[in-house]
Amino acid sequence: MAVQEIRVPDLEGSENVGVVEVYVSxxxxxxxxxxxxxxxxxxxxxxxxxxxxxTIRDVKVSEGDTVNTGDLIALAETDGDxxxxxxxxxxxxxTGSDAADSAGGAESExxxxxxxxAGSAGAEPDPGSPPPSPPVAKxxxxxxxxxxxxxxxxxxxxxxxxxxxxxxxxxxxxxTQVTGSGPKGRVTREDLTSxxxxxxxxxxxxxxxxxxxxxxxxxxxxxxxxxETEELSRIKKIxxxxxxxxxxxxxxxxxxxxxxxxxxxxxRKTVNAENERRGxxxxxxxxxxxxxxxxxxKAFPDFNxxxxxxxxxxxxxxYYNIGIAVDTPGGLVVPVIRDADRKxxxxxxxxxxxxxxxxxxxxxxxxxxxxxxxxxxSLGGIGGTYFTPIVNAPETxxxxxxxxxxxxxxxxxxxxxxxxxxxxxxxDHRVIDGxxxxxxxxxxxxxxxxxxxxxx
Numbered sequence: 153m154a155v156q157e158i159r160v161p162d163l164e165g166s167e168n169v170g171v172v173e174v175y176v177s178x179x180x181x182x183x184x185x186x187x188x189x190x191x192x193x194x195x196x197x198x199x200x201x202x203x204x205x206x207t208i209r210d211v212k213v214s215e216g217d218t219v220n221t222g223d224l225i226a227l228a229e230t231d232g233d234x235x236x237x238x239x240x241x242x243x244x245x246x247t248g249s250d251a252a253d254s255a256g257g258a259e260s261e262x263x264x265x266x267x268x269x270a271g272s273a274g275a276e277p278d279p280g281s282p283p284p285s286p287p288v289a290k291x292x293x294x295x296x297x298x299x300x301x302x303x304x305x306x307x308x309x310x311x312x313x314x315x316x317x318x319x320x321x322x323x324x325x326x327x328t329q330v331t332g333s334g335p336k337g338r339v340t341r342e343d344l345t346s347x348x349x350x351x352x353x354x355x356x357x358x359x360x361x362x363x364x365x366x367x368x369x370x371x372x373x374x375x376x377x378x379x380e381t382e383e384l385s386r387i388k389k390i391x392x393x394x395x396x397x398x399x400x401x402x403x404x405x406x407x408x409x410x411x412x413x414x415x416x417x418x419x420r421k422t423v424n425a426e427n428e429r430r431g432x433x434x435x436x437x438x439x440x441x442x443x444x445x446x447x448x449x450k451a452f453p454d455f456n457x458x459x460x461x462x463x464x465x466x467x468x469x470x471y472y473n474i475g476i477a478v479d480t481p482g483g484l485v486v487p488v489i490r491d492a493d494r495k496x497x498x499x500x501x502x503x504x505x506x507x508x509x510x511x512x513x514x515x516x517x518x519x520x521x522x523x524x525x526x527x528x529x530s531l532g533g534i535g536g537t538y539f540t541p542i543v544n545a546p547e548t549x550x551x552x553x554x555x556x557x558x559x560x561x562x563x564x565x566x567x568x569x570x571x572x573x574x575x576x577x578x579x580d581h582r583v584i585d586g587x588x589x590x591x592x593x594x595x596x597x598x599x600x601x602x603x604x605x606x607x608x
Contacts, residue, residue: 164519206230387483411600475524
């Protein structure tokens, strides 16, 4: 037997990342890629997988802790050559950094414990290490570790992860007034959301101001018929407070417009026929929309900006990072295509295909969800005409695409069939006024109607 260290992989620049869940304990048998702990950064929740198969000897982190790249997660015993057993400070082994890529998923759903020690039942214990705890003792230890505890006993009036603290500051919520339901009394996002919902029952927000609203009525739904309760996915739990904050905190206006993409679609089909002969990936209509959107952002820079925290100035960005909403089994995630203005349609198609595939598999890195300046949400593959997308603050605008359809269009002498793409642009009215919003939508429509305008 050899004892090896398992450490936190590269966190892509994130610091003091909160440990929101620990899946293993001493004595557990794990397979390679089995999730060990779950980390929550400001943008996503990611599982850290085991870099190798083995038996957990000691877990060095707990729920509610904060960690950084390279911190020790656990010690594990493995078969084969490796570091010899010895004191913890002398044990050598892999750092586990090779797991960085697979640990960066935007929202991995591969949770769950790996046997709760069952895998070690028939294994001969290492003479240099203490034997695993009996099942009863382990269960008692686990229950004690996860039992809710009054936060005041720890002298910590707001036991919460950094991202929850940051969200509380943005929402103006005093965490000392929130009752934590997580392990050891940790304040979770759900606790914070419940506190915000208290506003709807007439409670005044702790950050000042008054948002007193009539309470949302509740009922015993089961009294009227069969019901089923299903827990929200992790992505929805995380994105819910952000969406609520953006909807409440950003004064939305949505501009609806149509684009005649008849010629664009004919050109796209011609290019795809050539790509098929050359073995290249096909181009979706979204690729051309990205290119047109970048040109529109250049013409209307307020749509590629952010409102300064003091609300007195606008920060315009000279780069164009486009977030693309991707529908995944766990919910919506928005990976970012960086420097979209510097990439051709073929490069954009390849990058978008890769990001979308890894998003659906929960394999995105945390850094791939950051830095967006403008977002696009496309429902064209599903249907519908127009909708109101929610601005992804601190961005100031978002584009929503619906399904294109053939419509009769009057050309001055007769009705002719044209392929029409309906789209919606939501924007922050504090930065963008209605006239500018209409001009942006009309200009984007003209670009999609004739992409040659983008060359002017």
